[in-house]
Amino acid sequence: MSDAHLHLPADPTSRERLAAFGLRYEVVASSDRDAYTGWFRADARGFHDAEPAAEVLAQELEGLAFRRTVGIFDDTIVDRGAPVATVSSWPMQLTVPGRRDVTAWAISSVTVSATHRRRGIARNMLEGELRTARELGIPLAMLTVSEATIYGRYGFGPANRQSPYEVDTKRVRWTGPVPEGRVHYVNRDDFVENGPAVAERQRLDVPGEVERWPMWWRRRAGLIEPDSEQSRRIRVARYDDASGTPQGFAVFHLADMDGFRGTVVVDHLLSATRDAEAALWRFLLEQDLVVKATADLRSPADPLPWYVDDVRGVRKTDERDHLWLRVLDPVASLEARTYAAAGRVALRVADALGFADGTVLLETDDRGAASASRVAEPPTGVPTLDVPIASLGSLLLGGVTAETLLRVGRVQEATPGAAVATDAVFRSPVVPFTSIWF
Ligand SMILES: CC(C)(COP(=O)(O)OP(=O)(O)OC[C@H]1O[C@@H](n2cnc3c(N)ncnc32)[C@H](O)[C@@H]1OP(=O)(O)O)[C@@H](O)C(=O)NCCC(=O)NCCS
Incomplete structure (x- = not known):
């Protein structure tokens, strides 16, 4: 694993937006022991966990140093050593259909202090994390979640179940x-x-x-x-x-x-x-x-x-x-896996954050290999599906069918029969599953 993610500064757009509220958005280096300890204390508090014992903290400081730890600091609070919000992220291999894997941006430790909640801190932090992943050339982000109501607004969709x-x-x-x-x-x-x-x-x-x-x-x-x-x-x-x-x-x-x-x-x-x-x-x-x-x-x-x-x-x-996926680069994400059949489908992806917005043509051969490309318009005669970005994350591993998403209004057919055509290609013989929390 390259360690480029440890050295990239916090996303400038979110840094500027948070600075307007008097908050500092910064990467916390593991070499800065005091700040790093404060970050772990804030993370535990955010999840209502006990204050970490010294022997646990010592191990976390070493054992989780491969993660990028980011904090948001408010210099006007009493306990200035602890950030008022935390997030950690790192590149991690994710298995996709066809016995292949792709590098995904794992996000964890998302917390905002109870004293600072519901004023847009999580939004700036999450959007900042997604821009950072893109900056690093990582095609999709992933997380396992505490609640199912938080991440859809950032373009994550549930991709498997437990x-x-x-x-x-x-x-x-x-x-x-x-x-x-x-x-x-x-x-x-x-x-x-x-x-x-x-x-x-x-x-x-x-x-x-x-x-x-x-x-x-x-x-x-x-x-x-x-x-x-x-x-x-x-x-x-x-x-x-x-x-x-x-x-x-x-x-x-x-x-x-x-x-x-x-x-x-x-x-x-x-x-x-x-x-x-x-x-x-x-x-x-x-x-x-x-x-x-x-x-x-x-x-x-x-x-x-x-x-x-x-x-x-x-x-x-x-x-x-259980696992939620957020596609950032639809071409690389779609090409990472193999498919069940030869076919052509066009996906008109709607992404309010702009990363994946536009039309992607997916062409698969009878061995399941795929090539994907961005096109201005879906070619004539190609089954075309309108896919909000969160639904693309849900479809990617084959954990739900386009037909189901069509029935519940989470995709739309731009051409009749596009959902069935998409399913013929996307179907995975193995039910997707993630056996750990991260
Ligand atoms: C989840 C959490 C990080 C949100 O932080 P926050 O700074 O209050 O969130 P924001 O103010 O940026 O809110 C962004 C949006 O998410 C919504 N939202 C935030 N937390 C939510 C929740 N728990 N359930 C439903 N919606 C939520 C807000 O209403 C807001 O909606 P809008 O954009 O439509 O207006 C915070 O509540 C928290 O620390 N919870 C405990 C730890 C946790 O569960 N973390 C998630 C781990 S996977």
Whole structure:
């Protein structure tokens, strides 16, 4: 990863707009320890988290230094060391259909202090982040969101969904495959050591998956505060294939153990092969002294219900949006993925911020390769769809059909049948999913 994003100053347009309100919009360098610490304190406060413990802060200062940290400062407040708004961003690989990936601008830590909310600070910050990504030549931005009502106005659209699951483990019997490899208990360090290679083999399988950073592994394994009660509860199981190569991990803990009728809480299940996935689920569902298994953040298309005899013993307890995408360069974004069929479609993209506004002609061949180009007008006879920028983000990974978006008024057909023609090309055989928060 290049580190150009760490050195580019804060976007001049937003800097000027915020200066008019007496606010300073600045990149906070990780070498400026006091300012950097203030930034992390403000980020935690913005999400109503506890004040970070010194040992956590020390690790964040090192482990998240690959991110561009941006703050907005108000020199008239009492606690001047903490910004009144925070955002962080960095280039990260995003998987797109066709086992390919594209560099996307990941945005995180969006907070505005409760003392400064609803006066346009987030808008200036987000628009500034998008202009910065464009300046760096990054074709699209992405985030996982706390609320679904915030980011549509900046051109982000929900691109995939996530579900938590609950299994009545006493009701179900395993009927899925019983692979030849073995499940081992391993210590938490093993997840940090051997997990990244497994994730790297899995990453391109599913559109929507993203790279993970070293600190993600340590946090997931409970190694940021290893001696806390919560961390000590974490157990790790590893699946090795018949040749002894690690192919998957289950990170989990036991809850509600009163009366020996506990719940196995699956914190993360990672698998590079179908065998690993099956073996780890079987291991989790067949625990003794347990009556329930729960797993957050799984794909709505997870095979879990199909592994057992009584499919009603597995319930999806919710389903909601997860990854949101914002296309900045429609040509590069569309060319990054492959397509389901040969075809030609024109997308008339409406983007109030101007990045992607205009018509793009997408031509795909029967191997799925695409070429996209900006055109003044859609060529005669080419199916043409009017696409607000947020809907382009929703369509990109194949997580929703143009036909659905047409029905709800989120795209319009400029030529009859354009939605069906778009779907024939955009369809993805794999339901897009992102298995982490960032
Ligand atoms: C979300 C948050 C950053 C918004 O900051 P803000 O400076 O108050 O937002 P702005 O004043 O720039 O508002 C911009 C627009 O978003 C709207 N908006 C802001 N927060 C919103 C929310 N939580 N729900 C719905 N709309 C929201 C505003 O009404 C405004 O709408 P308009 O442009 O149509 O007038 C702030 O509420 C916050 O810090 N929340 C807690 C942390 C969080 O959830 N962050 C998001 C992480 S993904």
